[in-house]
């Protein structure tokens with residue numbers, strides 16, 4: 001019989017399931033979702049599966065009064081990659097540290113929340129789980145679909161903790177309350193290919209692209225807001241040339257990614273980009289927004305999480321909107337009080353991903369305190 005109050009035992013069992021995205025489409029998830037479902041049922045939660053296209057999705061909740069406090073997370077992990085000193089799926093602790101793919105992102109956090117449920121039978125709040133098996137991939141059948149199904153079935157979502165690894169140095173140092181948006185752009189300059197000894201007969205696009213790159217990054221996109229760091233523009237790719245040393249190319253392309261605050265919309269950003277490079281000659285620009293920014297308003301969940309961190313660690317957490325996107329952006333559309341609070345993110349997606357066993361205990365106590373204070 002599994003001790004459901006012990007997050008180490010639960011984390012080990014979950015890590016041993018090979019739930020690798022994108023492999024789960026063909027190979028299944030190694031029983032990871034069945035495991036979590038079994039734990040939820042053993043703790044008295046009612047469960048429903050909303051699997052679609054080989055992506056397992058689990059909704060679970062207790063029946064009780066008042067709004068339900070949900071924990072949202074994912075059982076899938078990124079591929080292990082090469083060069084591990086520890087078997088990524090053996091989950092054997094070594095000198096107080098548990099190694100394994102998903103240890104911090106985020107099987108460890110799922111284990112902590114389940115253990116917190118097991119430790120808080122006296123809580124006054126209803127509690128639930130919202131777990132998907134596809135967060136690391138395209139996620140087309142993941143959290144967004146799961147949310148739609150649970151809402152269709154009459155379950156509202158008023159408060160939600162997303163268990164992504166948000167902590168930087170110690171458990172609870174950072175609580176995410178929003179995220180910047182993300183926009184990817186490709187800009188292509190077309191010229192006329194020619195002989196490098198006769199540049200006057202060609203139209204080399206490279207110097208013009210260089211001027212465009214310079215203009216794009218000349219000034220900051222904004223100064224940020226109280227809750228958001230300034231928007232950033234980062235070049236992610238550059239290509240031109242035929243490979244020959246005596247040919248100037250016909251075209252040149254630059255790719256970049258913008259992380260933006262709610263001060264912008266995808267449309268206003270694209271207009272700003274075009275304004276910056278107006279007068280530098282013709283170009284082709286295509287921009288795709290893959291995440292809109294969001295900011296959760298202040299509320300009791302945020303305050304309870306803050307107070308729980310302070311009581312447990314004696315230190316103050318920081319509210320942050322930094323970092324990449326997460327499934328919280330989908331949840332925020334239906335749920336005003338959403339925060340992200342999880343393990344230390346130093347080893348996520350890396351070789352030898354690991355979590356100190358003590359951190360599992362600390363996060364379990366933190367989740368327990370939040371469950372009891374709601």
Ligand SMILES: [Zn+2]
Nearest residue numbers: 105106135164
């Ligand atoms: Zn994750």
